[in-house]
Amino acid sequence: MKLDAMLPGLLVVVACGGGQGARGPVTAAAGAGAGVIAEPPAAAVDPHLEARRAYANPGGMWMPQQMTLPGHAEAFRKLGVQIDPKTLADPLAAPLGAIVRLRGCSASFVSPDGLVVTNHHCVQRALQLNSKPDQNLVEHGFLAKTRADEPSAGPAERVYVAQAFTDVTSAVTGGLADIADPVARKDEVDRRIKQQVAACEKDRPGIRCNVAGYLRGGLFVLIEELEIRDVRLVYVPARSVGNYGGEVDNWRWPRHTGDFAFFRAYVAPDGKPADHAAENVPYRPRHHLKVSDQGVHPSDFVMIAGFPGRTTRTKTALEVQHDVEWFYPYFIDHAKQQYAIAEAHLKSPGETAIKAGVLKQSFQNRLEKVSGVLKGLTTGDLLARKARLDQQVVAWAAAPGRDGHKAAIARLEQLILDEQRTARADFDRQMAFGESQLLSSAIQLTRWAEERAKPDAERKAGYQERDLAPAIASHKQLTKQYDATLDRALFRLALVRALALPPEQRPWLPLLLGVKATAKLDEQLIDRTLDGWYRATRLADEALRLELLQKGTSKSVAASRDPFLRAAQRVWKLYKAEERRADTRAGELILVAPVYADAMREVLGGLLAPDANSTLRITYGTVKAFTPAEAPFTTGAQILEKDTGSEPFDAPAALLAAIRARQFGSYANADGELPVNFLSDLDTTGGNSGSAVLDGRGQLVGLNFDSTIQGVASDVVFDGSIVRKIHVDVRYMLWVMDKVDGADHLIEEMGLRPRL
Numbered sequence: 232m233k234l235d236a237m238l239p240g241l242l243v244v245v246a247c248g249g250g251q252g253a254r255g256p257v258t259a260a261a262g263a264g265a266g267v268i269a270e271p272p273a274a275a276v277d278p279h280l281e282a283r284r285a286y287a288n289p290g291g292m293w294m295p296q297q298m299t300l301p302g303h304a305e306a307f308r309k310l311g312v313q314i315d316p317k318t319l320a321d322p323l324a325a326p327l328g329a330i331v332r333l334r335g336c337s338a339s340f341v342s343p344d345g346l347v348v349t350n351h352h353c354v355q356r357a358l359q360l361n362s363k364p365d366q367n368l369v370e371h372g373f374l375a376k377t378r379a380d381e382p383s384a385g386p387a388e389r390v391y392v393a394q395a396f397t398d399v400t401s402a403v404t405g406g407l408a409d410i411a412d413p414v415a416r417k418d419e420v421d422r423r424i425k426q427q428v429a430a431c432e433k434d435r436p437g438i439r440c441n442v443a444g445y446l447r448g449g450l451f452v453l454i455e456e457l458e459i460r461d462v463r464l465v466y467v468p469a470r471s472v473g474n475y476g477g478e479v480d481n482w483r484w485p486r487h488t489g490d491f492a493f494f495r496a497y498v499a500p501d502g503k504p505a506d507h508a509a510e511n512v513p514y515r516p517r518h519h520l521k522v523s524d525q526g527v528h529p530s531d532f533v534m535i536a537g538f539p540g541r542t543t544r545t546k547t548a549l550e551v552q553h554d555v556e557w558f559y560p561y562f563i564d565h566a567k568q569q570y571a572i573a574e575a576h577l578k579s580p581g582e583t584a585i586k587a588g589v590l591k592q593s594f595q596n597r598l599e600k601v602s603g604v605l606k607g608l609t610t611g612d613l614l615a616r617k618a619r620l621d622q623q624v625v626a627w628a629a630a631p632g633r634d635g636h637k638a639a640i641a642r643l644e645q646l647i648l649d650e651q652r653t654a655r656a657d658f659d660r661q662m663a664f665g666e667s668q669l670l671s672s673a674i675q676l677t678r679w680a681e682e683r684a685k686p687d688a689e690r691k692a693g694y695q696e697r698d699l700a701p702a703i704a705s706h707k708q709l710t711k712q713y714d715a716t717l718d719r720a721l722f723r724l725a726l727v728r729a730l731a732l733p734p735e736q737r738p739w740l741p742l743l744l745g746v747k748a749t750a751k752l753d754e755q756l757i758d759r760t761l762d763g764w765y766r767a768t769r770l771a772d773e774a775l776r777l778e779l780l781q782k783g784t785s786k787s788v789a790a791s792r793d794p795f796l797r798a799a800q801r802v803w804k805l806y807k808a809e810e811r812r813a814d815t816r817a818g819e820l821i822l823v824a825p826v827y828a829d830a831m832r833e834v835l836g837g838l839l840a841p842d843a844n845s846t847l848r849i850t851y852g853t854v855k856a857f858t859p860a861e862a863p864f865t866t867g868a869q870i871l872e873k874d875t876g877s878e879p880f881d882a883p884a885a886l887l888a889a890i891r892a893r894q895f896g897s898y899a900n901a902d903g904e905l906p907v908n909f910l911s912d913l914d915t916t917g918g919n920s921g922s923a924v925l926d927g928r929g930q931l932v933g934l935n936f937d938s939t940i941q942g943v944a945s946d947v948v949f950d951g952s953i954v955r956k957i958h959v960d961v962r963y964m965l966w967v968m969d970k971v972d973g974a975d976h977l978i979e980e981m982g983l984r985p986r987l
Contacts, residue, residue, distance in 0.1 A: 607944025
C-alpha cells in the first residue's frame with residue numbers, strides 16, 4: 232500500500248519513491264557509502280540570508296512522508312536549501328537511514344563500523360551498570376582504546392534500525408463501529424494489531440515490529456526495525472564535561488555542555504542480531520552520517536531527525552485545562568518529593584550513592600520540564616489560543632452535514648469528564664503499583680503466569696513469546712539497577728501519598744498491605760509492613776525472578792510466600808477490574824477521538840503534524856538566538872568565566888588549560904573562538920535527546936540535548952517565537968575528543984583527522 236493513503240487530507244501527502252507490497256519497505260535502500268547529500272557549490276553572496284533571518288518557524292514534527300508537501304518545498308526554496316525535501320520523504324534512504332532509535336533517546340550511525348553517537352545523558356544506565364564503588368564511570372567517564380575494551384552497555388540496551396513502514400489503518404480500524412461492546416471493540420483492535428505484528432515477525436529473527444497509532448487513532452503504521460541486542464560502551468566524557476552546569480544550567484541558556492557519547496552496535500559474524508558475545512562483530516549499517524567539522528553560522532538552515540516521545544497538541548481544551556488545574560501541580564509535588572529522596576542518598580555507602588545520582592538527574596529533569604510547561608501555559612496566551620482553536624473545531628463539526636463529527640466530539644467530551652473525576656485516585660494507584668521495582672516485578676510475573684496458560688495469539692500484548700527475551704533482558708538489567716534502600720523509600724512515598732485519599736477511593740491499599748478494610752492506615756503501619764517485606768523478600772534474586780518468568784504458573788505464583796508476590800495476589804482481582812474499566816474507556820475512544828483530530832486538521836487547512844509518539848520525525852528551521860542582537864553560540868572562553876572549580880562548574884583541568892592556551896586549531900570558528908553550544912528554533916521534545924542536527928547538506932553539525940524553559944509549553948501549544956533548542960556543536964565534541972580525552976581513533980573512524 233502506498234503511503235499517500237496513510238494520511239487522507241493530511242497535507243495532501245503523495246507516495247514516496249519505490250513500490251511497496253504488503254510487507255515491503257517504503258523505498259529500496261538507496262546506494263551504499265556514507266549516505267549523505269552532496270555538498271552544493273558555494274555561492275559568493277548568499278541571496279537567502281535575509282529570508283533565513285526573518286524565518287518564522289511554524290513548528291511541526293513531520294512524518295518523513297509529509298515532506299513531499301509543496302509547503303515544505305517552498306520553505307526550503309526560500310531558505311536556500313539545496314536538498315529536495317522529497318529526499319527526506321524516504322526514511323530508509325540517506326540521510327534518514329542513518330538515524331536510529333535507542334531506549335528513550337535518539338542516535339545516529341557515524342561510521343561504517345556501527346559507531347553510534349548520542350547524548351551523554353542517554354548513556355547513564357550503561358555507565359551505572361559498568362560502575363563499581365571504586366570505579367565510578369558516571370563521574371569519570373569512559374574511553375575504550377580498542378574495540379576489545381568496549382564493554383556491554385547492558386542486557387536490555389538496544390539499537391533499533393528502521394527497515395520498513397506500512398500503512399495498516401484499514402486492517403486495524405475497518406468495521407469497528409459494528410462492534411457494540413467497547414471492551415470487545417478494544418480487544419478486536421488489540422487482536423488485529425497482534426496479527427499484524429505476528430505476520431511481520433514470522434520466521435524473521437532479529438526483526439522487531441510494532442504498530443504505531445497517530446492522530447488519536449486515525450492512522451496506524453506497521454514499523455519494522457532491526458533489533459540490535461549487543462550494544463557496547465565506547466566513549467563518554469566525564470560528567471564535568473557531559474553534564475557541565477548540571478541542575479543550575481538545565482533548561483537554561485547560555486550553556487557550555489558537552490552532552491555527547493558513543494555506543495557501538497554489534498551483531499553475530501553472519502550479520503544477524505545476537506546477544507552479547509565475544510565473537511560478535513561491529514554492525515555494518517547501510518548508511519551513516521558524514522560528520523562535518525565546518526560548523527554552522529547564525530541564521531543557517533538546520534534540521535533534526537529523531538524520535539520525539541510525546542506531545543499533546545491534539546488534546547481538547549477541556550483536557551488541557553484539567554492538566555493545568557490538577558495534573559501538572561500534582562505531578563510536580565510528587566516529583567519534588569522523589570527528588571528529595573534521591574538527593575538524601577547521594578552520600579550513602581556502596582552503589583546506592585551512584586544510583587541515587589542517576590535518579591536525581593532524571594527526577595530533576597522531569598520536575599523542571601513539567602514546571603516549565605505549567606508556567607508557560609499559565610503566564611502567556613497559550614491557553615487562550617488553545618481555547619480558540621477548540622472553539623473552531625467544535626464549530627466546524629457543528630456545521631450542516633457533519634452530524635457524525637458533532638456527536639463524536641460531544642461523546643469525547645463526556646468520556647474526558649468521566650476520566651477526570653477519578654484522575655487522582657487513578658494516578659495514586661498507578662504510582663503505588665509501579666514505583667517499587669519489586670512490586671512491579673511481582674505484578675508482571677503474576678501476569679506472565681496467567682497469560683502463559685493461553686494460546687500465544689490470545690495473550691495480552693507484551694506477554695507473548697516474542698516478549699519473553701526482552702523481559703529476560705530487563706530482569707537481568709534490574710539486578711544491577713535495583714537498590715533496596717531507594718526502592719523502599721520511593722515505594723513508601725507512593726503509599727503515604729495514597730493515605731490522603733478518601734478510603735472509598737483507595738480500596739486497594741488495605742488489600743495491598745494485607746490488613747482489614749476497617750484497619751487504621753497510617754505511616755507507622757506502612758513502615759512496619761515495608762520493613763517486614765524488604766527483610767523477607769527473595770525477589771531481588773535474579774535466578775528466582777527468571778525461574779518464575781520462564782516457568783511460573785498461576786498455581787506456583789499463588790503458592791509463593793514472598794511478601795511482594797503475596798501482595799500482588801491480594802490486589803490482582805482489583806487490578807484487573809481497573810484494567811477492564813480502562814479498556815472500556817479505550818474502546819469508546821476508538822470511535823470518537825480520531826474524529827476530533829480529523830476536525831482539527833480540517834480547521835488548520837491540513838497543516839497538522841501528528842502528535843509525537845516515539846516514531847521517526849523531521850523538524851527544520853534555523854540557527855537562531857532569542858533576539859537578533861544576541862549570539863546563538865557559546866564559546867570555550869565563556870567556560871573560563873563560568874568555571875568555579877566546584878560542581879557543577881568544574882571542568883577538567885586539561886580542558887581549562889587548553890582553552891587558556893587557545894589551543895583550538897581548526898575547530899575554531901571564524902572569530903578564532905571555540906564554539907561549544909548553539910541555539911535553533913526547531914520543534915523537539917523528550918525523546919529527541921541525541922537527535923542528529925543536520926545542515927543543508929545532510930551532514931552532522933550538532934546533537935540536540937535540551938530546550939530552553941521558556942518554550943517547553945510548546946509540547947501543548949506551539950509558539951515559534953519563544954521556542955529555542957540547545958545543541959552541542961560537533962566542533963566542540965571533536966575538540967574534546969582530540970585535545971582532552973585522546974579519542975583520536977574515533978575521530979579517524981568518522982572519516983576526519985585529529986587537528987591537535
